[in-house]
Amino acid sequence: MVVKLIKLGIIGTNWITQRFIDAVKLSQKYELTTVYSRHEETARQFAVKNGASETFTNLDSFFSKGKFDTVYIASPNSLHFEQAEMAIQHGKNLIVEKPAFSTQKQMAKIQKMLAENPQVLYFEAARNIHTENFHAIEKKLGQLQVVQGAEFTYSKYSSRYDLVLQGQEPNVFSLKYAGGALQDLGVYTVYDAVALFGMPEETAYFPQLIRTGVDGKGTAILRYPEYNVTLNFSKISNSHMTSEIYGLKDLIEIDDAGEINAVIYIDDDNNKQVIGNTIDENPMLPEVEDFARVIDDPKNSQNKKDYDYWLQLSVYVNKLIYNLRQAAHISFVGEKK
Structure with a gap:
């Protein structure tokens, strides 16, 4: 049986991203394909170290041309919202490092976009x-x-x-x-x-x-x-x-x-x-495993229940x-x- 790996793109190449990718490797359910960084050399070094096949320094190109279906966003907090919007607009599942968004208005906009794009899944990376x-x-x-x-x-x-x-x-x-x-x-x-x-x-x-x-x-x-x-x-x-x-x-x-x-x-x-x-x-391994479980089978009743619960928690925490x-x-x- 061939296991279909979740193709992962990342925004951010700091220590928390490396820890997330290390967890991804342990889970064996993802394949890191795409790295975005504002600096080409930084993106290239992270990609070589972790086995990614492509790098981008332009966000529009990253989302429109990148060969991934799920993005992990670990940029500075103030950038999460705009990047999450782009992810949903391009049909990418998104895992946003905590805190996902800074205001209730931002969270409400993301909720609206998710409702309009039900094929897209959103997770806040609150590992505890x-x-x-x-x-x-x-x-x-x-x-x-x-x-x-x-x-x-x-x-x-x-x-x-x-x-x-x-x-x-x-x-x-x-x-x-x-x-x-x-x-x-x-x-x-x-x-x-x-x-x-x-x-x-x-x-x-x-x-x-x-x-x-x-x-x-x-x-x-x-x-x-x-x-x-x-x-x-x-x-x-x-x-x-x-x-x-x-x-x-x-x-x-x-x-x-x-x-x-x-x-x-x-x-x-x-x-x-x-x-x-x-x-x-x-x-970060438990959250990585949980997210993969839902992404692999979002219609499973337990997975749907868990996903809805995590989404509601994210909304409450934001508020x-x-x-x-x-x-x-x-x-x-x-x-x-």
Whole structure:
């Protein structure tokens, strides 16, 4: 039996793209055919390293002439929307690195285009919710007799902040490119909250702004009818705090709200049970496998159910992040609400 591989094109050649391609190779369900970069030499080097057969430095040519059916978009955040539009217009499935889009208006436009082009599939690459360990959290959460909220922490010092301290403005810390902590590591904590608890009734965001105008770190409080969920994230400091979901006397302890490498259930008597400790060879492999499953057979009832769920989650996460930004009066350069 001949297995039909998903022909993949990529936009962006940074470290996250390489990690995604490494996961693609492990899955053995994709074939990287096409690389886009603004710089010819960069595109060529990435293509040679990873076995792609063609490169482009012009986006119009990339989408109209490239021999791929699915595109992975890992450009700076502010460029995602325009490139996603082009992908849908050319009938390409799209996997957009988180955060997919910056405003609700952009998300609404993409939803409309997807409805008008039902053959096109859209995925937001939020890897944490696709892992076995996250599914273990979901299962155990459903077994708690009482839920009294949660705290999710994901803080990792970015080497790019060294450049900010030197007076530069890298993309991830730039309002021009829709950067900042909420738009990066914060997305994982928002996905945790929305996937596990749904949309909150009220929100507040307390950012710590840095010289470039973006939030280097911040705390968001999500109010639900019977409890609060607190999100802590940072790109300008490190944290080794665990994340926790509170029952009555029991709780679920998570080593890291973004990576989720270890999940422990602690009962009323402080007995500890490991319920999730699967560490994937590549942290992006579970999402890569999930996306391939749906692309290969989108009409399968379970695949359709999963796809619709992921799409709705993406819409909710987009709305929540946008609302948090607006509450903190953080606007990006050229942003149209």
